[in-house]
Amino acid sequence: xxxxxxxxxxxLVALSISVAHAAQAEPPRSCxxxxxxxxxxxxxxxxSSRIGPARWTAHTPWGGDFGDARFADPGLGGxxxxxxxxxSITAWKDREGRWTSGLIAAADASGAGSGTRYGYFExxxxxxxxxxxxxAFWLAALKPANVSDGNVEIDVIxxxxxxxxxxxxxxxxxxxxxxxxxxxxEKIAVxxxxxxxxFHTYGVDISPQAIVFFLDRxxxxxxxxxxxxxxxxxxxxxxxxxxxxxxxxxxxxxxLLVDYVHxxxxxxxxxxxxxxxxxxxxxxxxxxH
Numbered sequence: 001x002x003x004x005x006x007x008x009x010x011x012l013v014a015l016s017i018s019v020a021h022a023a024q025a026e027p028p029r030s031c032x033x034x035x036x037x038x039x040x041x042x043x044x045x046x047x048s049s050r051i052g053p054a055r056w057t058a059h060t061p062w063g064g065d066f067g068d069a070r071f072a073d074p075g076l077g078g079x080x081x082x083x084x085x086x087x088s089i090t091a092w093k094d095r096e097g098r099w100t101s102g103l104i105a106a107a108d109a110s111g112a113g114s115g116t117r118y119g120y121f122e123x124x125x126x127x128x129x130x131x132x133x134x135x136a137f138w139l140a141a142l143k144p145a146n147v148s149d150g151n152v153e154i155d156v157i158x159x160x161x162x163x164x165x166x167x168x169x170x171x172x173x174x175x176x177x178x179x180x181x182x183x184x185x186e187k188i189a190v191x192x193x194x195x196x197x198x199f200h201t202y203g204v205d206i207s208p209q210a211i212v213f214f215l216d217r218x219x220x221x222x223x224x225x226x227x228x229x230x231x232x233x234x235x236x237x238x239x240x241x242x243x244x245x246x247x248x249x250x251x252x253x254x255x256l257l258v259d260y261v262h263x264x265x266x267x268x269x270x271x272x273x274x275x276x277x278x279x280x281x282x283x284x285x286x287x288x289h
Contacts, residue, residue, distance in 0.1 A: 029267060029268070029269055029270045030266070030267045030269065031266060031267075031269050031270070031274035031275065032266065032267075033119060033120055033264035033265065033266050033278065034264060034265050034266070035262075035263075035264055035265075036114055036115065036116050036119065036263040036264060036265045037055070037106060037114040037115075037235070037261065037262070037263040038260075038262050038263075039055065039056075039106075039260060039261040039262070040085055040259075040260045041082050041085050041086060041087045041258070041259075041260065042085050044056075044080075044082045044087060046058055046074045046080060046104060047074070048073045048074065049108060049109070050108050050110075050112075051106075051107060051108045051110075051112040051113050051114075052112060055106065055114065056104040056105060056106055057104070057105050057106075057107070057108050058071065058072070058073050058074050058078075058080075058102065058103060058104065058105075059071055059103060059105070060103065060105055060140075060236070061105060061107050061108050061109045061111075061113075061140075061145045062109070062145045062148070063109070063145070065103075066240060067101075067134055067240030067241050067242045067243055068099055068132075068240075068241045068242030068247050069091050069099035069100055069101035069239075069240060069241040069242075070098070070099070070100050070101070071100075071101060071102055071103045071238070072100045072101070072102055078102065079091065079092075079100060079101055079102030079239075080102055080104075085259070086257060086258070086259055087104075087257070087258040087259075088255050088256070088257055088258075089101065089102040089103075089104075089135075089237070089238070089239045089255065089256045089258065090102070090239070090253050090254065090255045090256075091128075091133070091239050091241055091250075091252075091253060091254045091255075092252055092253040092254075093252045093253075099241055099247070099250075101238070101239045101240065101241060102238065102239060103236060103237070103238035103239075103240075104236065104237050104238070105140075105234070105235075105236045106234040106235050106236070106261075106263075107140070107142055107234040109144065109145040110144060110145075111142060111143050111144040111145075111147075113142050113234045114234060114263065115139075115142040115232035115233050115234035115235070115263065116206075116232050116233070116263060116264070116265035116266070117206070117229065117230075117231055117232045117233070117265075118206050118207055118208065118265065118266045118267065118268060118269070119205075119206060119263065119264045119265040119266040120203060120204070120205045120206075120263075120264045120266070120277060120278050121139060121156065121203060121204050121206075121233075121235055121261075121262070121263050121264075122201055122202065122203035122204075122214070122260075122261075122262050122278065123137040123156070123201070123202055123203075123235070123237060123258060123259075123260065123261045123262075124199050124200070124201045124202075124258070124259035124260050125137065125157075125199065125200070125202065125237070125256065125257060125258050125259065126195075126196070126198065126199045126200075126256070126257040126259075127159050127161070127195040127196045127256065128161065128196065128239065128251070128254040128255050128256050129161065129196040129251065129254075130161050130249065130250050130251040130254055131161050131162035131245065131246070131247075131249050131250060132161055132162065132241050132242060132245055132246060132247035132248075132249065132250030133159070133160075133161035133239065133241060133250060133254050133256075134158065134159070134160060134161070134239070134240040134241055134242060134243045134245075135157075135158075135159050135237075135238065135239045135240070135256045136155060136156075136157060136158045136159070136236075136237070136238055136240065137155075137156045137157050137202050137235070137236075137237050137261075138153065138154060138155040138156055138157075138158075138235070138236050138237075139152075139153065139154040139156065139204070139233040139234065139235055139236070140153050140233060140234060140236060141153070141231065141232075141233060142231060142232040142233060142234045143231065148174065148176060149174075149175055149176050150173065150174070150175060150228040150230075151173070151174045151228070152171075152172070152173055152174075152226060152228050152229045152233065153170075153171075153172040153173075153174060154170075154171055154172075154204055154206075154211060154233065155168070155169060155170035155171075155172070156169060156202045156203065156204045156213065157169060157202040158170065159195060160243065160245060161250070162245060164192050164193050164195075164196070165189060165190060165191065165192040165193075166187050166188060166189050166190065167187070167188050167190065167195065168185055168186070168187055168188070169185065169186050169188060169204075169213045169220070169221055170183060170184070170185040170186075171183060171184050171185075171211060171223050171226070173226050173228050182226070184223060186213075186220075186221040188213075188215060188220050188221065190215070199257070199259055200215065200216055201214070201215070201216050201217060202214070202215060203215075203217065203277065203278065205276035205277050206225065206229070206233070207225065207266070207268075207269060207273055207274055207276065208225055208268050208269070208273070209224070209225060209273040210222050210223065210224060210225055210273070210276065211223045211224075211225055212276040212277065214277055217277060217278060219276065219277065222276075234263075235261055235263060237256075237258055237261060239254065239255075239256040241254075264278070
């Protein structure tokens with residue numbers, strides 16, 4: 001092989017290596033959603049505090065109950081029941097007047113769990129009627145519990161049972177220093193009583209550009225994505241009570257019904273952003289209901 005051919009060959013090799021390296025350095029740009037967690041409550045698994053082999057834990061990974069009902073462990077007589085692909089979380093009051101209820105979290109204190117940084121989260125639920133109930137579907141940072149500075153929390157829905165024609169969506173950024181905490185909330189109007197009369201889907205799409213909230217797959221609110229969103233988020237569902245509102249008229253028992261919790265991941269997408277919402281669901285993952 002003469003020197004000119006060798007030179008051309010070397011240039012082509014260098015070019016191919018350069019192109020391959022550029023392709024590897026190029027950030028992912030796909031808008032396609034892929035399944036991360038498809039919980040349809042057909043083989044529901046929950047443990048008190050550890051992920052694996054269970055997919056869910058029954059307490060917040062940082063170990064804090066909230067509201068006026070204690071979150072109970074799973075097991076006989078616990079707050080969780082699965083029947084015909086439906087999870088029920090029931091709050092009840094014992095003879096001494098103490099309330100017990102339940103929470104599910106797709107993570108544990110070690111940071112193990114299921115989540116995604118960008119993508120679409122959705123739950124289909126039917127809210128319990130009555131004042132004092134405080135059900136929620138929300139997301140928290142998938143990090144070890146001792147990493148608590150600059151964490152993003154997204155409350156897809158917080159429903160306060162005494163306000164039957166509205167629910168709240170919230171974006172929080174938590175810091176150890178309360179002066180650095182930021183947040184914004186929006187009240188979403190709905191037909192009076194509609195959230196307790198039937199099932200609805202509550203979703204949120206997260207991209208580098210925006211966080212877009214959905215009700216029944218229609219956008220209802222959006223916020224710019226904060227710079228603190230530096231890693232995956234995981235879903236939680238709970239039936240709490242109170243939040244400063246009286247529970248003396250809360251029905252005993254009260255039950256939240258959860259049909260499914262679905263999480264789909266996505267790459268960062270192109271610079272102009274991806275269409276928000278479940279517009280590009282994988283063909284082999286049909287929508288439930």
